Amino acid sequence: MTYTAPTDAFRFDEYRSAVEGKRVFITGAGKDGGIGQAFALSTGLNGAASVGVHFHRSYEDGFDLVNQLRAEGVNAFPVQADVTNLRDLWASRSYVIEQMGGLPPNLVICNSGLTESGYSFGRALKEEDGEPAAVRRARVRQHFLDNLDESRLVLDTKIDGFLASTHLWAGEAVHHNEPIQLVYVSSRQAIDPGPAVPGYAISNWAVLQLPKVLKVNLGRSSDLVQSFSLMFPFIRTGMTDEYVDNERVFGRWQPRMLEPSEMARAFMALLARPGEETDNGMFELMVDPAGDDDIEVTWRQVKFNLAEEPLLWSAENPLRF
Helix, strand or coil, rough: CCCCCCHHHHHCHHHHHHHHCEEECCCCCCCCCCCCHHHHHHHHHCCEEEEEEEECCCCCHHHHHHHHHHHHCEEEEEEEECCCCCCHHHHHHHHHHHHCCCCCCCCEEEEECCCCCCCCCEEECCCCCCCCCHHHHHHHHHHHHHHHHHHHHHHHHHHHHHHHHHHHHHHHHHHCCEEEEEEEEEEECCCCCCCHHHHHHHHHHCCCCCCHHHHHHHHHHHHHHHEEEECCCECCCCCHHHHCCCCHHHHHCCCCCHHHHHHHHHHHHHHCCCCCCCCEEEEEEEECCCCCCCEEEEEEECCCCCCCCCCHHHHHHCCCC
């Protein structure tokens, strides 16, 4: 048994309206102590009609979470699939709908994601004393390939996985004429990139565009589908544990790391807001000191102000064809 979450910390009676009676599907929900697990607990323990716990490799943790939710009386079920493998993802479709009583999910939280161990983006490795030129070339080449393989996996999981999940479940919602809400988990590093994690920063930036792209493509069916994206700061998980005591990493944004249950409470507060407030929005979670050792957590809406300006040298001499 690897389940270690403080179950009772995820009961939020004041926000039950956000998920009560909903059919919830969460990608990347298997890892114990992870953000996805927090989403599953906060939806399942606060009245969701069913909770699909998706995982790829973390099957032991995933099954433990499902068993814990079932012990609490939640209609939870496991879903193992690789979100970057379209055949794998498609094969899970009918199973999820069957587990949800013949209807598709009406709340999908796209949370799958990886991080990078980090590398000096745009810089070659330093030379080593006494190293032959041929050996250095081989070492630099291998480092180059390993770095980009890591970035590619991060990009594939976040971008391809979110795009495929959106296409699948929005399509099913429109087909069944059932409203759906999609939530995309991004990071504050999308708009304020940290060093050494280019694939992570780029993939999280791409996620921010999904609600707008989806809305444009839905046309007349756009009223059925609502979506928004979240930009989280550092949250204590298995991926961030190594930085808990390193304020140079997380201190640029917050006085301490958030616990998953604290993130979940903030998420439920936002999800409980009327859909017309959140639809097509980008929301950044802020963590500020509040005296002594306390913190204050608030949401901030992010808006990109696009500006297009003519270039005088081109406007004064347009090309004519």
